[in-house]
Amino acid sequence: MYTPAIVAEAMVNGLLTGAVYALVALGLTLVYGVLHIINFAHGALLTCAMFAVWAASELLGINVYLAIPPLALIFLALGYALQRFVIGPASRGDDANTLLVTLGLSIAIENALLAAFKSDTRTLSGDAAFDVVELGPMLLSRPRLIGFAVALVVALLLWALLRRTDSGKAIRAVAREKMGASLMGIDVRHIYALTFGIGCACLAVAAGLLLPTFYVTPRVGQAFVLVAFTIVVLGGMGSVAGALLGGLLIGVVESLGGLLLGESLGQAGIFVIFILVLLLRPTGLFGARA
Amino acid sequence: MLEITGLRTGYGQTEIIRGLDLAIAPGQIVAVLGANGVGKTTLNKALSGLLPIWSGTIQFEGSSLAGATPADIVAAGLIHVPEGRKIFPNMSVLENLELGSYRRARLHRRTNLDRAFTIFPRLRDRASQMAGTLSGGEQQMLAIGRGLMAEPRLLILDEPSLGLSPLLVEEMFTLIRTLNQEGLTIMLVEQNVVQSLDIADHATILENGQCSIQGPAAELAANPALRRAYLGL
Ligand SMILES: Nc1ncnc2c1ncn2[C@@H]1O[C@H](COP(=O)(O)OP(=O)(O)OP(=O)(O)O)[C@@H](O)[C@H]1O
Ligand SMILES: [Mg+2]
Numbered sequence: 001m002y003t004p005a006i007v008a009e010a011m012v013n014g015l016l017t018g019a020v021y022a023l024v025a026l027g028l029t030l031v032y033g034v035l036h037i038i039n040f041a042h043g044a045l046l047t048c049a050m051f052a053v054w055a056a057s058e059l060l061g062i063n064v065y066l067a068i069p070p071l072a073l074i075f076l077a078l079g080y081a082l083q084r085f086v087i088g089p090a091s092r093g094d095d096a097n098t099l100l101v102t103l104g105l106s107i108a109i110e111n112a113l114l115a116a117f118k119s120d121t122r123t124l125s126g127d128a129a130f131d132v133v134e135l136g137p138m139l140l141s142r143p144r145l146i147g148f149a150v151a152l153v154v155a156l157l158l159w160a161l162l163r164r165t166d167s168g169k170a171i172r173a174v175a176r177e178k179m180g181a182s183l184m185g186i187d188v189r190h191i192y193a194l195t196f197g198i199g200c201a202c203l204a205v206a207a208g209l210l211l212p213t214f215y216v217t218p219r220v221g222q223a224f225v226l227v228a229f230t231i232v233v234l235g236g237m238g239s240v241a242g243a244l245l246g247g248l249l250i251g252v253v254e255s256l257g258g259l260l261l262g263e264s265l266g267q268a269g270i271f272v273i274f275i276l277v278l279l280l281r282p283t284g285l286f287g288a289r290a
Numbered sequence: 291m292l293e294i295t296g297l298r299t300g301y302g303q304t305e306i307i308r309g310l311d312l313a314i315a316p317g318q319i320v321a322v323l324g325a326n327g328v329g330k331t332t333l334n335k336a337l338s339g340l341l342p343i344w345s346g347t348i349q350f351e352g353s354s355l356a357g358a359t360p361a362d363i364v365a366a367g368l369i370h371v372p373e374g375r376k377i378f379p380n381m382s383v384l385e386n387l388e389l390g391s392y393r394r395a396r397l398h399r400r401t402n403l404d405r406a407f408t409i410f411p412r413l414r415d416r417a418s419q420m421a422g423t424l425s426g427g428e429q430q431m432l433a434i435g436r437g438l439m440a441e442p443r444l445l446i447l448d449e450p451s452l453g454l455s456p457l458l459v460e461e462m463f464t465l466i467r468t469l470n471q472e473g474l475t476i477m478l479v480e481q482n483v484v485q486s487l488d489i490a491d492h493a494t495i496l497e498n499g500q501c502s503i504q505g506p507a508a509e510l511a512a513n514p515a516l517r518r519a520y521l522g523l
Contacts, residue, residue, distance in 0.1 A: 166392055169385055173378045180376030183338060184436070185364030185393025 018251015033238025079200025308499030379422025390439025
C-alpha cells in the first residue's frame with residue numbers, strides 16, 4: 001500500500017515543513033536560553049506576523065518573499081521595544097511576573113486581532129500554493145521548498161551571529177553568566193531586548209514562509225507554538241542546534257503520522273514523542289550540554 | 291584616581307558599607323583587608339555599579355560615578371575581576387578574552403590578546419577549550435586576562451589567590467606586582483594578609499562597614515594590634 005516512493009515523498013515533505021517549524025522553535029528556545037523565561041506571547045506574535053505578511057501581500061501587493069526582509073526588521077524592532085519597554089519593566093526582574101506579563105500580552109494581542117479581523121480564515125490569493133517542482137520521482141510543493149531553503153539559511157545566519165559577532169557572543173555570555181557579562185560592560189537589558197527582538201524576527205520570517213501554503217486566523221499561532229514547544233523540549237531547552245534538528249524530526253514524524261494514521265491524526269505522533277521525551281530524556285536530545 | 295567618601299550601601303534593608311572613605315592614588319597597589327563577610331565584595335560591587343549607592347560619593351579620575359551603569363564604569367576604565375571569577379563557562383578561552391574588550395579597547399583587541407597570551411602562556415595552549423573545563427587556577431588566569439583586555443586604568447582584584455595552590459599564589463602575587471610596575475593601578479582585596487601587605491603601597495582594614503585602619507602597607511604590617519588580630523602573632 002505504501003510504496004517506497006510515497007514514503008520518501010512524505011519524509012521529504014516532513015523535512016520541508018519541519019525546517020519552518022524549527023524557525024518558530026528557534027525564537028522560543030533562544031529567548032528561553034538567554035532570558036530563562038517561557039515566552040507565552042510567542043504564538044500571538046507569530047499570528048501578528050502572519051497578519052502582517054497577509055496585509056503586505058493582499059493590501060499592499062508586495063510579493064510575499066520580498067516582504068520578508070523588511071518585516072523581519074520591523075519585528076526585530078518591535079520585539080526589542082516590547083522587551084525593553086513593556087515586559088522588562090513590568091516584570092521587575094521576577095521570572096514569575098514575566099510569565100504573567102507575556103501571557104497577558106498574548107491575550108491582549110489575540111483579542112485585538114479578533115476585534116480587527118473577526119475569526120475569519122484568510123489565505124493569500126493566487127494559486128502559488130499549488131506550484132510543484134518535479135524532483136526525480138517526487139512532486140514537491142514549490143513554496144515549501146523555498147520555505148525549507150530560506151529557513152535553513154536563516155538558521156545558519158543566526159548561528160553565525162551567535163558565534164562570530166560581538167553581539168552574539170554577548171548574548172551567549174549573558175545566557176550563562178549575567179554578573180560576569182555586566183562586569184565586561186555588556187548591558188544586560190539591551191541583550192535581553194536584542195534576543196527577544198531576534199526571536200520575533202525569526203517569527204516574521206517563519207510567517208512569510210508559512211503563509212503561501214497556510215491560512216491565518218487570530219488564533220493560528222497557538223497551534224504552531226504547541227509544536228514549537230515540543231521541538232524545544234525535544235532538542236533541549238535553550239539549544240539552538242537542538243531546535244533545528246528537533247524541528248526537522250518533528251516535521252518528519254508529523255508527515256509520516258499523517259500518512260499512516262490519516263491527516264487529522266498526524267499531529268498525534270508529535271505528542272506521543274513529547275510525552276516519551278519527558279519520560280525518558282527530560283533534558284532533551286541536546287539538553288545535556290545546554 | 292579613585293576617591294570614595296561617606297559611601298553607604300547594602301542589600302535590601304541591610305546596610306553593609308556604613309560611611310566608608312578610601313582614596314587610591316595612581317600607580318599604587320592598595321590592599322583592602324578584612325574578615326570574612328565584612329563587606330569587601332559588597333564594596334567592589336558598589337564600585338562597579340552592580341549595587342546602588344545609598345549615599346556618599348565615588349569619584350573616578352575626577353568624575354562622579356553617581357548613577358553610572360556597569361557599562362559606563364567599564365568604559366571609564368574601572369575594571370573589576372570578581373570573586374569567584376565569573377567567566378563564561380559555555381564559551382572558549384579565546385571568546386572569553388575577546389569579550390573583555392566588548393566595551394573598551396576593542397580596536398586594540400589583537401595586540402591585547404597577544405599580551406594576555408604572553409602573560410598567561412597556558413591560556414594560549416587552551417585558547418579553544420571551553421572555559422568551564424579549565425582548572426581553578428587557569429580560570430583565575432582567564433578572569434584576570436579578560437580584565438586586562440579592557441586596558442584598565444584601575445583594576446580591582448577580588449581575592450585572586452582564592453583556591454590556588456601555594457606555588458600558584460606566589461606566582462599570582464608576583465604577577466600583580468609586575469602589572470603594577472608596568473603602570474597599572476590596582477585595588478587588591480585579599481585574605482592573604484602577609485603577602486598582600488608585602489606588595490602593597492597602601493593598605494586598609496575594613497571593619498563594621500568602614501575603613502578602620504589605613505596607612506602605608508609597611509606601617510600596617512608593623513602595627514601590633516593588627517598583627518594580633520589578623521596574623522595571630
Ligand atoms: N546578595 C546578597 N544579599 C543579601 N546579603 C548579602 C548578599 N551578598 C552578600 N551579603 C551579605 O553581606 C555581607 C558582606 O558580604 P561580602 O560578600 O561583601 O563579604 P566579603 O567581605 O567579601 O567576605 P569574603 O571575605 O568571605 O569574601 C555578608 O554578611 C553577606 O551575608
Ligand atoms: Mg568577598
